[in-house]
Amino acid sequence: MIIKVPASTANLGPGFDSIGMAVSLYLEVEVLSISDRFQVDHVMPKIPHDKNNLIVKTALTVYPGLEPLHLRVNSDIPLAHGLGSSSSAIVAGIELADHFGKLGLSDEEKVQIGAQIEGHPDNIAPTILGGLVVGTEVDNHFDAVKAPLPPYSLVAYVPDYNLPTKKARGVLPKELLLKEATHGSAIANTLVASLFAQNYEMAGELMEKDVFHEPYREKLVPELLKVREVAHQKHALTTYLSGAGSTIMIWIEDKHVKGFLSGLNKHDLKANTLVLHPDEHGVQIIE
Ligand SMILES: Nc1ncnc2c1ncn2[C@@H]1O[C@H](COP(=O)(O)OP(=O)(O)O)[C@@H](O)[C@H]1O
């Protein structure tokens, strides 16, 4: 059995902790055999190979009776770069528990469990459900609605430094004035409406008007403004800090991708770039 889990891009600017989209980069977990202890084969630096691995830890939290397994993990998702690697690992763990514990969890229950472990639902929901998801937790349950898939290529500009989500949450203010919060939520509401109406010109404009997190995190990702400027020159729709950063995500029509990539080069913006697409499936089990 192979569990194939997409990466995700969260926030989309003003949708802080609420909007996310699954993208075409994958974590694959292959179950090799039942074993006498947990063994996780992979080549990721500083990631545990035993029961302390996040995939195994999650599976044991959800189903403590899980027999020890020998797993092989392959992942294209950069760690701690704002592409939801921890949510993908958590979702793989939930699927392992569900399969071996025969728990019969619904998607809604999986999202609920994953969001509790991750601490915010915006990566977990699209990773499980696929596509572009808007959601929130109310009264201990998670409400989510899928929006139409945006017809854009996604260029991920991935700086060589990582940015753990915990650190990037640490620079956010504890409180906002009512006036700022009202303004921020009006921008987010209108963004959501425009995504559902498929008015991408409006959505693109609003995605660059976040007041909840980007103004505070900009200093951690100093390339953001420069990449945004080049993206505008090269006909991109929009740019935002993917999740907590350090990745900057650019939505752009296919026909403009090449020109944008050479524009980045010309301006000496030489981080790794990945050309991605929305993933509509979410997690998949391949038997
Ligand atoms: N495939 C994986 N296996 C085990 N742990 C993982 C895996 N992917 C991510 N993690 C854990 O999640 C951490 C990154 O989480 P986080 O800081 O939230 O960044 P992001 O989710 O944006 O990549 C890693 O440092 C590691 O501890």
Ligand SMILES: N[C@@H](CCOP(=O)(O)O)C(=O)O
């Ligand atoms: N809403 C969260 C999203 C974190 O995403 P990640 O991919 O960086 O884990 C936040 O902005 O803190």
